[in-house]
Amino acid sequence: MSDYQSRLLNVIPGGAHTYSRGFDQFPANAPQILASGKGAYVFDPDNKRYLDYGMALRSVILGYADEAVSLAAIEQIWAGNNLTRASIVELEAAELLVDMIDAVDMVKFTKNGSTAVSAAVKLARAYTGRDLIARCGQHPFFSYDDWFIGSTPLTRGIPQNVVEQTKCFNYNDLASLEQLFAAYPQQIACVVMEPATTEHPAPSATHEGETFLHDVQRLCARHGAVFVLDEMITGFRWDLRGAQHKYRIKPDLCTFGKAMANGFSVAAVAGRRDIMELGSIEKSGAERLFLLSTTHGAEMCGLGAFVKTAAMLRERDVVNHIWSYGARLKSGMNALAAEAGVADYFRVEGIDCSPGYLTLDRDGNPSMALRTLFSQEMVRQGVLMPWIALCREHGEEELEQTLSAVKSALRVYAQALESGWENFLEGPVIKPVFRKYN
Template sequence: MSDTKENSEILYATTPSARLNKVIPGGAHTYSRGDDQYPSNAPQILERGKGSYVWTPEGQQFLDYGMALRAVSIGYAEPSINAAAIRGLEAGNSLTRASMIELEAAERLVSMIDSVDMVKFTKNGSTATSAAVKLARAYTGRTLIARCAQHPFFSYDDWFIGSTPITKGIPQETINQTKTFGYNDIDSLKTLIAEYPDKIACVILEPASMECPATIAPPMGNGKPRNFLQEVEDVCNTHGIVFILDETITGFRWDMKGAQHTYGVKPDLCTFGKAMANGFSVAAVAGRREIMELGSIDKPGKERLFLLSTTHGAEMSGLAAFLATMNFLEENKVIPHLWSYGEALSKAINQVSAAHGLSNHFSAAGPAANPYYATVKDDGTPWFELRTLFAQEMIKQGILMPWLAFSYRHGNDELERTRVALDHAMHICARAVNEGMDKYLAGPAIKPVFRKYN
């Protein structure tokens, strides 16, 4: 590097944000970590996390409700999980052939999830869902994908991004291959299938996101009530479509057997990630043997499907962390804690919002294990300025709350601290609603990730 280039970069990159954006497109490796997703007073960079807290390089502490984009469900730097990962490192981390830890992890997942006969590990949810789509296309000989319109993210690959407003760089033929249907709207899926008969390879959706599957009463009241996911499963079976459940978020948060167990369905394929290894990079595509074994090599003469081939997919540190995470979840009843904490947090948000006269504009809802907060205008459309102001005021109270993600290490003390901060933030928000946002909002409003232009 020349002195001129070095000096100019030093002059330009004077803040963490500037330095990040100088060398990383978007300033982070996930767009939801970008500057446009936070108020102007948010910490630009973090140094470490422990339990339910994170710290900046300057030592400023924040109670965290981002929890590594929901990847950490126990707590940052949990000693037993870290110790397991270190044992994986000390065993060599990545070997020339499959490892014992790799086998143990695969057998553990297969034994836990009722719909799973085989599993392939990888490093992120995007790779796992794309592998599931590829399997579905190979199994059915069909091309089209039906994905749920309300679920925010499935993959960084073109098959999904092409169905969002951000289509730059994606061929039109790829865009045309992904169709959408509505969650809790079985007729929209049936209509889509009728429009493209024998053309749809798979239906992919999350078991639940902002909504849970609606109960659908059976005809004439006979039998047990059924839910939307069960209807989707039946429709897929009827039309020879592969039923894929993306449990990247719900897996090991709803139930140890996944949300598929909670809602009584058995997908053909399912994907996992996020809370799978308490922040370590582990994800998986899994499912029925008949479909998964398309990627096998022990069937002489059978046409090959190149499924997943990742050098680091079976990294022992991550898979050891997965095994330790499963043990911790079971031994400490983590999942019931997540449900109870989420219920209490949502209740607190709605109580404080109502106390400040904001119920029509600010509310918490959704499944208690993974709730959300919404800020809306009088007409029900998103109010990004109000959301930004709320996040700004929570940061002033030492709480980072870009969304509602929490862990086993969020306890009564953290909940009480949050209640106090909520009261302060809602007070300012109520004043801004009555007097104008510009008077209180310090910087630009948060923007949606999926937008056509920066």
């Protein structure tokens, strides 16, 4: 394969348009560049095939190049793709989301999750007249905008006053959020979090049959803050109507993206009418909020893809499939870890529809070196598994191939635990995205 990595780095800062696709996130033997994808597989320029569990950063849920979705997008391209006024498919897509999601009265579409979540923050600040943001510290990414990145180690280029406006609390730890409200009374505009990532919300401390999410919602209401659920990942995977439906919670605002259009660029901020309509223009004399105004925010091909994806998710019973496949994958991988004698150092955990694997050293500490080694050995077996994202096209054949690859990878993993990963790793160790220095 040509040296695509050098060519990418020469013309694109970081070598990709999201840092999660950077060369520092993959083992040295992973393909440097990809040419195409079909179903559950991706192909490099030499047409070498890899079974994929990256799924375009979790944005593909039906499978790559789904014909029905592609044809729906192409139909909108031939209809003009971007018109001078709102399009029919723009209205259809908005009405569809409002009908699907219980908490949604109005929606504004955009092209990526960062702008959607930042729009929710802007709405909350306008609605409350406050500046501060409380965000969940365990949830890895909300936006590339300064309000979020300033709360990570990457503060270069961000004014200190912006850094100080975002405060962190802990998931399933109501006291940590209560402490923020106590420390900053009448200053917190919103609480921003995902419904779940690696674990379900814990049972409510005070209300039987409810969860931590309901406790957060009550706390927000008590202190006059807007409750924002980011469903970029959970939306359309936990449930067709979002994780909020599964957990029986109605946030004030919510955001969607990724899987909603099976890889096409569609994201949304949505929620209560009295908050969302701050971005409207029909109320004469009301002070305006300049919410989102993007030429391509309602690009017709993406919205056509969303409408068709929603239909295909229902028709193919996709959500139940990925919950079932994920449970079997977890069970199979953990059984192989026990068979290899590494169950104390490698395990698959998390929620069945979105499992994740842990790589631990001899002292039980997370090891990026061992994670890199496992990923390297999976690539050697033709499986690209930087994380585990599932799609409808992951089936029996794919499960069998994956478990065979895991069995081989864990043999090497066991040897590395005994004699040192340095003797088996072929390139540099994968690095965290959010690190202070390269």
